[in-house]
Amino acid sequence: MSVAVITRLGRMTRWEPGTAKRLQEAALELFATRGFEQTTATEIAQSVGLTERTFFRHFSDKREVLFQGQQQLTEAFLAGVQSAPEDASPMAVVASALRAATALFPDERRSHSRRRQSVIDQNPALQERERHKLASIATLLADALRERGVDELAATLAAESGVTVFRTAFARWLREDEQRSLTDLVDEVLHELLALARH
């Protein structure tokens, strides 16, 4: 692709919505075929006719292409805490947070999420980043529970349990033969967790 074409495409994107999404799709494709380590931000941008500069207007680095959704996911969890009835038990608040979070993952997103996960599964540093993401969400969720007056220990445990349910249900949702929605899977996993504690 000539420099002129790349520049022209680069200019076009200023008005075009979904540039971040295009970069994200291109990145997933390259990470999957060449490997995460072997792919540069420049290559990602160029593969969809964009410049490196455009890439860095959307993402701080190539890793963040995979973790851009963290803030939105965190906000969804916290919005779910807010929307729970005032007298809800800690686990009922967590259930509300889980419902809000799962709403971000309709079935249309499953194929994208599967491709993202297969990139992460192949790279220990990305797996650590994912663990860190979920640990941060658990911390913020516990803070939000404490702000509702839940005592410290109960808040920590309810938040950690919520993140465990999310992670477990999410992993099932991504399985190749899985047809159920993330919402159904979260319900099932949460139900199983509560049943376990009762026996």
Add this chain to the structure above:
Amino acid sequence: MSVAVITRLGRMTRWEPGTAKRLQEAALELFATRGFEQTTATEIAQSVGLTERTFFRHFSDKREVLFQGQQQLTEAFLAGVQSAPEDASPMAVVASALRAATALFPDERRSHSRRRQSVIDQNPALQERERHKLASIATLLADALRERGVDELAATLAAESGVTVFRTAFARWLREDEQRSLTDLVDEVLHELLALARH
């Protein structure tokens, strides 16, 4: 210290028990005063009159000084699974695993564990290593539960809950003003987790 003295001390350690322990204590001291990144394996060894070669006979790198106990901890969890009665519920098996694991941390070890934790708290890469350690233990614990015939989902959730209880109780045990034993704290945290699920 002269090379001759270092060599002599190095030789002595062949017969001396507790070389790994001496290196570990020296490492913690240096990590705490100079910082983890700023300390080399050679400096750790030399600070107790040992050679770099001796250091590497005991540890693959300086980070492993902090994580050497992982295998012993994992084995304790798994031994606790083995020793649970055959008809124990998944959470009862996990409780047995927790009891076996906490036996590794009598009160005499608290001061050492606190110093280790303060090194880890100052370094994000070490925090990730610690998360990875606990995630690995959860995976092996889940496998051990499945081998007892617990179904996959219940095994995963019980194992994750067990590790959450351990991590939470352990963090409390390390608090400056905490006097209770790790065993008592694990009991309290496990009890709280089970109570949460019942409301």
